[in-house]
Amino acid sequence: MIGVERQTIQANSQVPETTLETLADDWGSDIATLKGVPWGKAMMWVFLLSDTFIFTCFLVAYMSVRMSTVEPWPNPSEVFALQAFGVSIPLLLIAIMTIILISSSGTMAMAVNMGYQRRKEAATNLILVTALLGATFVGMQAFEWSKLIFDEGVRPWTNPFGAPQFGAVFFMVTGFHGLHVSAGVIYLLTIAFRIRRGKYDESNFEIVEITGLYWHFVDLVWVFIFALFYLW
Amino acid sequence: MTTKEPGQQHPIRIYLVVWGLLFLVSALSYSTDFIDRGFWRWMLILLFMVLKAGFIVAVFMHMRWERFALISAILTPPVLLLVLVGLMTIESDYTRSTRIEHFGDGTRDESMPAAVRETDN
Secondary structure (H helix, E strand, O other): OHHHHHHHHHHOOOOOOOHHHHHHHHHOOOOOOOOOOOHHHHHHHHHHHHHHHHHHHHHHHHHHHHHHOOOOOOOHHHHOOEEEOOEEEOOHHHHHHHHHHHHHHHHHHHHHHHHHOOOHHHHHHHHHHHHHHHHHHHHHHHHHHHHHHHHOOOEOOEOOOOOOHHHHHHHHHHHHHHHHHHHHHHHHHHHHHHHHHOOOOOOOOHHHHHHHHHHHHHHHHHHHHHHHHHHO | OOOOOOOOOOOHHHHHHHHHHHHHHHHHHHHHHHOOOOHHHHHHHHHHHHHHHHHHHHHHOOHHHOOHHHHHHHHHHHHHHHHHHHHHHHHHHHHHHHHHHHHOOOOOOOOOOHHHHHOOO
């Protein structure tokens, strides 16, 4: 063991004197775990992992209150039904919101591709389309919220359909997701204008991929909310 | 396609195919709303959910082209969250059984404590 240590120390130009210096030397010894991954991308993945834990906490809390309530859970396909062409279509608005978010994920994937091809103009425009679709999603969510709050009288502590926990879960989960979409729209616009200004001309436009990771994650969370909250 | 390239450069075709598949699976997912609640509905909801999540993570987020060091670092912790799901399932079942034992089965009778009845208004 001592021999190995000595070899390692000798490989460095300066011999560390204290334990603390040895520790710093080891951690700073230019060993990358995630090879070939830009640090910005690695950090975005770590952030998304922490965000996964937050959303899982919300969804597990939802599962707990829904499983433990003794009152009937409101039927989402009736609560979120919308009148169109004279008939009531279940989850109509939610289905449209899903389509919009998937479309935006597609345009974002295209933007990443254009970025790596160094086609700045195309990448910027696709990011702007993505942001526009995201803003549309938030607008529709605002419509859904106001309909439930003002017309139906849903509150975090009560609602006319059944178990009172329904409102708390709905506002918490969709609100936190909507906040992510809103932040994502601002993030996308910022990156689009920075690309246009030429801030990333020296790089290979990996920034578009990093931004894309965040945006796809927002879509990913919606997949779980759609399945577990609206369809279940 | 190799990891030696600095970026994630892939043919556009694969994005378009996955994009189309996402629309298709979403439509199938939406159609489960017309099935009665029960085992098969829940299984189909979960199946389409996992399919969509898989497409997004694997292709749109480029996970299938990443090195295993990154894949394992990012995908292992969420799998461990299933332990939390399992624990909370047991806990919720227990909470429900104690509620039924003490407050009744949810039919609003006068024997329920006032605090519980108030939430219904």
